[in-house]
Amino acid sequence: MILTTSSLGVTRFSYEERKMSFLKSVAKKETLSIRVQPKLKNRLEKVAQSYGISVSSLMRIWFIDKLKKTEGSGLSVQTLQ
Numbered sequence: 001m002i003l004t005t006s007s008l009g010v011t012r013f014s015y016e017e018r019k020m021s022f023l024k025s026v027a028k029k030e031t032l033s034i035r036v037q038p039k040l041k042n043r044l045e046k047v048a049q050s051y052g053i054s055v056s057s058l059m060r061i062w063f064i065d066k067l068k069k070t071e072g073s074g075l076s077v078q079t080l081q
Contacts, residue, residue, distance in 0.1 A: 034059075041055075044058060044059070
C-alpha cells in the first residue's frame with residue numbers, strides 16, 4: 001500500500017506487495033484517544049473499510065504522514081500559533 005497526496009492535500013492509498021515502513025509489526029506502547037462527531041467517525045470507517053484496514057490503522061497512517069510533512073517543512077508549534 002502506498003500513500004500519495006495530491007496538490008489539494010487529498011491522500012490516496014494504493015496497494016503494493018511491499019509493506020510500508022511505518023506499518024511494521026511493532027508493539028504500540030501508547031494509546032491516544034480522540035473525540036470525533038458521529039458523522040466523521042462513519043466517514044473514517046468507510047475509508048478504512050475500503051482499504052481493508054481498521055480506523056485505528058488509517059488514523060496512524062495519516063498522523064505519521066502529516067507529522068513527517070510538518071517536520072520536514074520547518075513548521076513548529078510557534079509558527080502555527
